[in-house]
Amino acid sequence: MAIRIYEFSKKSGISSKDVLDLLQKNGFDVTNHMTVLSDEMMAFLNTHAISKETPIKKNNYQKSPRVSFSARKNDGKKEEIVPVKKDLFRIPMTVAQFSDTADIPVSDVIVYLLKKGIAAPKNYVLSEKLVDDLATNFDIPISNPVVSTTSEADTSILASKKGTEKRAPIVVIVGHIDHGKTTLLDYIRKTRVAEKEKGGITQHLGAYEVLVDNDPIVFLDTPGHEAFSLIRVRGLKVADIAILVVAADDGVMPQTVESIKRIKAAEIPVIVALNKIDKATSAQIEATKRGLAQYDLLPEDWGGQIPVVPVSAKLGTGVSDLLSVIHLQSQIMDLLTDKKAPCKGFILESKMEKGRGDVATVICHQGTLRVGDYFICGKTQGKVTSLTSAQGAAVKEVLPSMPVLIAGFDELPEVGALFEVVSFEGYKEHKNRVIAHVGSLATMRTSVEGLAIIVRSDNGSSKEAIVGEIAKLSKKSFNPLHVVSAGIGMITENDIELARDTQAIIYGFNVKVDKQAALEAKKEGVVVKLYDIIYKLLEDLEVLAEQGKPVKKVSKKIGEAVVLKVFDIKGIGVVAGAQVKSGRFVKEGGKAVVYRGKYKVGEGAIKSLQRDKKTVKEVQTGFECAFMLDGFSDWIVDDRVECFIEVPAE
Ligand code: GDP
Numbered sequence: 001m002a003i004r005i006y007e008f009s010k011k012s013g014i015s016s017k018d019v020l021d022l023l024q025k026n027g028f029d030v031t032n033h034m035t036v037l038s039d040e041m042m043a044f045l046n047t048h049a050i051s052k053e054t055p056i057k058k059n060n061y062q063k064s065p066r067v068s069f070s071a072r073k074n075d076g077k078k079e080e081i082v083p084v085k086k087d088l089f090r091i092p093m094t095v096a097q098f099s100d101t102a103d104i105p106v107s108d109v110i111v112y113l114l115k116k117g118i119a120a121p122k123n124y125v126l127s128e129k130l131v132d133d134l135a136t137n138f139d140i141p142i143s144n145p146v147v148s149t150t151s152e153a154d155t156s157i158l159a160s161k162k163g164t165e166k167r168a169p170i171v172v173i174v175g176h177i178d179h180g181k182t183t184l185l186d187y188i189r190k191t192r193v194a195e196k197e198k199g200g201i202t203q204h205l206g207a208y209e210v211l212v213d214n215d216p217i218v219f220l221d222t223p224g225h226e227a228f229s230l231i232r233v234r235g236l237k238v239a240d241i242a243i244l245v246v247a248a249d250d251g252v253m254p255q256t257v258e259s260i261k262r263i264k265a266a267e268i269p270v271i272v273a274l275n276k277i278d279k280a281t282s283a284q285i286e287a288t289k290r291g292l293a294q295y296d297l298l299p300e301d302w303g304g305q306i307p308v309v310p311v312s313a314k315l316g317t318g319v320s321d322l323l324s325v326i327h328l329q330s331q332i333m334d335l336l337t338d339k340k341a342p343c344k345g346f347i348l349e350s351k352m353e354k355g356r357g358d359v360a361t362v363i364c365h366q367g368t369l370r371v372g373d374y375f376i377c378g379k380t381q382g383k384v385t386s387l388t389s390a391q392g393a394a395v396k397e398v399l400p401s402m403p404v405l406i407a408g409f410d411e412l413p414e415v416g417a418l419f420e421v422v423s424f425e426g427y428k429e430h431k432n433r434v435i436a437h438v439g440s441l442a443t444m445r446t447s448v449e450g451l452a453i454i455v456r457s458d459n460g461s462s463k464e465a466i467v468g469e470i471a472k473l474s475k476k477s478f479n480p481l482h483v484v485s486a487g488i489g490m491i492t493e494n495d496i497e498l499a500r501d502t503q504a505i506i507y508g509f510n511v512k513v514d515k516q517a518a519l520e521a522k523k524e525g526v527v528v529k530l531y532d533i534i535y536k537l538l539e540d541l542e543v544l545a546e547q548g549k550p551v552k553k554v555s556k557k558i559g560e561a562v563v564l565k566v567f568d569i570k571g572i573g574v575v576a577g578a579q580v581k582s583g584r585f586v587k588e589g590g591k592a593v594v595y596r597g598k599y600k601v602g603e604g605a606i607k608s609l610q611r612d613k614k615t616v617k618e619v620q621t622g623f624e625c626a627f628m629l630d631g632f633s634d635w636i637v638d639d640r641v642e643c644f645i646e647v648p649a650e
Contacts, residue, residue: 003036003037003042004033004034004035004036004037005019005020005023005030005032005033005034005035005037006033006034006324006325006328008037008045009033009328010324012045015331016033016328016331016332017331017332017334019045020032020033020332022045023041023044023045026044028040028041028044031305032305032332033328033329033331033332034300034305034307034325088101088102088131088135088140088141088142088143088303089142089143089303090128090131090132090135090142090143091128091131092125092126092127092128092131093125093126093131094122094123094124094125094126095109095110095113095120095121095122095123095124095126096122096123098126098131098134102134102135102138102140104138104140106122108138109134110122112134112137112138113130113134118130141290141293141298141302143293143298143302143303143304163336163337163338163339163341163366164336164338165336165337165338165339166215166334166335166336166337167335167336167337167365167399167400167401168209168215168216168217168218168330168335168400168401168402169217169218169240169241169326169329169330169333169335169401170207170218170220170238170239170240170241170363170401171217171218171219171220171239171240171241171242171243171326172219172220172238172239172241172242172243173185173219173220173242173243173245173273174242174243174244174245174259174262174263175244175245175246175255175256175259175273176245176246176247176250176253176254176255176256176259177255178247178250179245179246179247179250179253179256179275179276180245180247180273180275180276180313180314181245183275183313183314184243184245184273184275184311184313184319185219185221186313187313187314187316187319188210188219188319188323189208189210189219189221191316191319192210192211192323193208193209193210193390205221205348205349205361205390205403205404205405206220206221206348206349206361206403206461207219207220207221207348207361207363207390207403208221208390208403209390209402209403210323212323212324212326212327213327215327215330216401216402217323217326217327217330218363218401218402218403220238220239220348238346238348238363238365239266239268240268240330240333240335241268241269241270241271241326241329241330241333242259242263242266242268242269242270242271243270243271243272243273243322243326244256244259244260244263244270244271244272244273244297245273245275245313246272246273246274246275246288246291246292247275247276247280248274248275248276248277248280248284248285248288248310249276249279249280249281249284250276250288251284251287251288251291252288252291252292252294252295256291257295260295260296260297269329269333270297270306271306271307271308271309271322271325271326271329272292272297272299272306272307272308272309273309273311273313273322274288274289274308274309274310274311275311275312275313276312276313276314277310277311277312277317277318278312278314278315278317285310289302289308292306292308307325307329309321309322309325335401337365337366337400337401338366338367339366339367339368339399339400340367340368341366341367342366342367342420342421342422343364343366343367343368343369343373343375343419343420343421344364344365344366344367344418344419344420344421345362345363345364345365345366345369345400345418345419346362346363346365346416346417346418346419347360347361347362347377347378347413347414347415347416347417347419347460348360348361348362348363348403348415349361349415349459349460349461350409350412350413350414350415350459350460350488351412351458351459351460351488352412352458352459352488352489352490353407356386356407357407357409358407358409358410358411358412358413358488358489359405359406359407359409360377360405360406360409360412360413360460361403361404361405361406362403362404362406362419363401363402363403363404364398364399364400364401364402364419365400365401366400367400367421368397368398368399368400369384369387369397369398369404369406369421370384370387370396370397371384371385371386371387371396371397372384373421374421374422374423374424374426374427375419375420375421375422375427376420376422376426376427376430377409377413377417377418377419377420378413378414378417378418379411379413379414379417379434380409380410380411380412380413380434381409381410381427381430381431381434382408382409382410382427383408383427384406384407384408385407385408386406386407386408387404387405387406388404388405388407389402389404389405390403390404410431411487411489412459412460412487412488412489413460414460414463414464415460415461415463415464416460416464451479451480451481451482451505451544451545452482452484452499452502452503452504452505453470453481453482453483453484453504453505453506453507453541454483454484454485454486454495454498454499454502454504454505454506454507455467455470455483455485455486455487455506455507455508455509456486456487456488456489456490456491456495456506456507456508456509456511457486457487457488457508457509457510457511458488458489458509458510458511459488459510460488462509462510462534463486463487463488463509465534466486466507466509466534466537466538467483467486469538469541470483470541471483473538473541473542473545474545477542477545477546478545478546478547479544479545479546479547481541481544481545484498484499484502484504485498485504489511490511490512490513490514490517491506491508491511491512491513491514491517491528492514492516492517493514493516493517493520495517496517496520496521496524496526496528497520497524499521499524499526499527499528500524500526504526505526505527505528505529505544506521506526506527506528506529507529507531507537507541508528508529508530508531509530509531509532509534509537510531510532511530512530513528513530551648551649552648552649553646553647553648553649554646554647554648554649555591555644555645555646555647556644556645556646556647557583557642557643557644558583558584558585558586558590558643558644558645559580559582559583559584559585559586559621559642559643560580560581560582560583560640560641560642560643561578561579561580561581561585561625561640561641561643562578562579562581562638562639562640562641563576563577563578563635563636563637563638563639563640563641564577564578564579564624564637565577565637566635566636566637567626572628573628573633574628574633574634574635575608575626575627575628576626576627576628576629576635576639576641577624577625577626578624578625578626578627578641579622579623579624579625580619580620580621580622580623580624580625581621582621583621583643584618584619584620584621584643585606585609585618585619585625585627585643586606586609586617586618586643586645587606587608587609587615587616587617587618588617589645589646590605590606590609590643590644590645591603591604591605591606591643591644591645592604592605592606592627592629592632592641592642592643592644593641593642593644594629594632594635594639594640594641595639595640595641595642596636596638596639596640601634601639602629602631602632602634603629603631603632604629604630604631604632605629605630606627606628606629606630606643607628607629607630608626608627608628609625609626609627610625610626610627611623611624611625611626
């Protein structure tokens with residue numbers, strides 16, 4: 001059984017990074033902690049690595065999954081890569097090697113090549129192109145010998161390697177709906193997070209921390225609603241590692257693909273949690289891996305570098321393996337920070353809280369945050385008046401990567417806003433700038449095209465979601481919707497004034513209207529709509545967005561009559577005396593078409609309709625009536641008249 005570096009590390013007590021370094025320095029081509037140790041490497045490590053225990057024997061690891069990297073010595077010359085079953089690399093190889101690697105009879109390979117006009121014996125060397133061609137033909141997954149998933153470039157705000165102290169990795173869980181993200185997060189939380197500290201109430205911070213081998217790992221715990229996808233994007237921007245949850249019984253689905261794209265864009269390593277193995281068949285598991293390989297996520301047991309950990313989030317199977325792999329991945333990444341640097345981070349969630357006012361969860365990626373610090377944050381600023389841990393404990397300071405609830409904001413910050421500790425002068429300067437900016441906005445007296453909307457919501461996540469949905473709706477609706485302002489917290493007089501000046505409607509989600517603002521709204525005729533269900537709000541917005549849209553109409557025949565008599569009444573005109581034979585005749589919106597035999601002889605709107613000399617709105621089947629048309633009076637007895645009205649097209 002093969003042993004991976006991380007397993008060796010665990011057993012020997014030497015960190016994966018040190019094992020990697022040692023091997024690399026000694027000319028072994030190893031790339032990460034998932035790399036399988038060859039016999040040569042094992043021999044080397046057993047003699048050179050200072051192990052805490054006795055030398056590692058391969059058969060200590062019967063339980064380790066079959067993995068199969070081919071190792072190469074890094075001595076300049078490429079040594080032959082010995083193919084292992086199923087690990088097909090895009091490199092030149094002989095027909096025999098291909099056949100062995102791909103597990104295809106040599107004769108089949110030779111026959112295929114013959115059909116292409118190539119007479120190839122067993123030791124014929126296939127070019128890369130031919131290997132590729134054969135792989136496609138025999139439906140064998142193929143990869144380049146080295147697949148790199150992590151980029152050298154550090155684009156994430158958290159990926160900074162400055163500093164000397166270790167910090168916890170921040171992990172985000174992504175994947176297709178119903179594949180088990182929430183279940184996995186819940187399982188880890190339930191089994192790994194201490195629920196309460198003495199006297200404290202567990203806080204929902206949008207992130208929680210678990211300990212793996214005494215090292216903390218922070219999981220971003222974002223809400224599951226589709227409308228919150230924006231935050232997931234942000235989650236990725238600020239995370240160090242992504243866990244892609246793929247249900248093995250369902251395979252790679254559209255949101256899986258979307259997640260893969262985002263992970264690639266964020267340039268962070270990915271670990272696949274192959275979920276629902278309790279109900280997936282082995283054929284389904286293989287198909288899912290194939291699906292992943294198609295999107296460049298080549299599982300490590302197929303020769304790639306993507307750890308794919310089979311789990312059942314429901315039963316908990318494999319979850320501790322997953323945590324180990326995350327732990328090891330983070331060790332390899334060597335996430336460092338400077339606790340003494342100015343504190344910087346981002347807002348994960350923000351909300352109004354009774355008794356504490358505006359609060360927000362912050363995760364810092366450098367520096368130490370302390371009670372009493374002044375800070376600036378997007379369009380707001382403040383002074384830290386209290387820090388509360390996820391366990392509900394009041395803390396005096398917090399280190400990088402740890403989610404913490406901060407009170408002391410002048411106004412609620414936006415989700416995703418950068419958070420930065422500054423001097424008192426920096427705080428004051430920022431405050432003045434923000435006030436000046438808001439002032440200039442207020443004097444703009446904007447005239448807004450389309451329908452103006454003001455959004456006030458209870459927290460940053462829901463606000464982002466609503467604004468995002470409005471933007472989406474606006475693109476496809478009849479009326480463009482325009483968000484004049486979006487904020488968090490109670491609806492105040494300021495909102496009413498802005499709504500008055502911009503002719504906006506105010507949409508409040510889980511918020512109340514300030515007493516004074518309610519009076520003002522009444523006085524100014526400002527419409528304020530309040531909701532506590534996000535779908536309802538969105539539905540109403542949809543109706544609003546379609547208001548005024550011209551409805552396509554069609555003519556519908558609703559009745560038929562036959563002219564029995566024609567009256568020429570002086571001073572009034574020619575009146576048709578008729579009997580309704582079917583349906584009905586109506587005055588309002590009614591139009592008549594007159595036929596004589598097969599021919600249409602005239603038409604016009606019904607301008608008067610009478611029964612028993614009384615004006616009526618409509619006449620039903622069987623009754624006699626008299627009517628006049630606009631633009632037609634040339635009646636003769638037996639004319640057939642059809643009545644039409646306009647109805648909206650289906
Ligand atoms: P999300 O939309 O990705 O957050 O998916 P959920 O966590 O809500 O899971 C969707 C459904 O799959 C729920 O009914 C879960 O109980 C179920 N589920 C999640 N994980 C597993 C698993 O490992 N095995 C089985 N059998 N069902 C699971």
